[in-house]
Amino acid sequence: MKAIFDTVSRSCSKTVTNSYSTSFSLATKMLAPSIRQDIYNIYGFVRFADEIVDSFHDYDKELLFKDFEADLYKALDQRISLNPILNAFQETVHRYEIEPQLYKSFMDSMRLDLHKSEYLSMEEYRQYIYGSADVVGLMCLKVFVKGDQAKYEELKSSAMSLGSAFQKVNFLRDLKADYEDLSRSYFPNVDLSELDEVNKQQIVAEIEEDFSKGLSGIAHLPVEAKFGVYTAYIYYRKLLQKLKNVPSLEIKNCRVRVPNYQKAGLLAKSYISYRLNLI
16 A cells, blocks of 8 residues: 555665754754644755765766666655655645745756865855755745645745754854765855964854844744744754854864753753744
């Protein structure tokens, strides 16, 4: 029965989320059950695409990516795929009428990671951020508003800002791996071999502005999504604060994390703010 296969597919997307990201998994658990699975389905899709370009160094990444992309569009067209991650994702795309432009832009940015190592202009940088992060926020927003197009348009800008903030925090946190292991430099006009405090603080200020814009939208999210998204916001703000306190020359020598005991504290703080309607 296809129903059993669909259940297995959804379970695979949940497993991918729980296995690859404890922070995103925690935030997703704070969403209402009615929308939680669809966020797992979106994460599973974006994580697999990202893994191809970032991790599978002993294989032909370009061929793997090409096959994955072909399977994606085949799944969307046929409404089924024997790749359970794509099978779950196509289900969410069709349920919420997610525009092709969103997942196509995401795949375009992931494709750049196969060969592109530097982003020399702000235009290139913003385009990459849009495809790799903003559209993920927009796909999730489609789920959060459950087809309410007016609400989607109202919150679109803040969802993109929040996606940008999360991605830029990841860039700053993963500076060592991106620069030394993958030979990538995302921040334009910044010499990562000699990152100074001025450049670091400029990056931090840019992220804080994105967070401010993103927070304004969280307050207006449907109740099913508000607490989960706020939990993710609080976690990433804490991560940024930690990065802000690390000297610029040390960022490339470590990978800053938020320990599990601090995550538990942040979750409790988020819940209190949510219950007291302080968001």
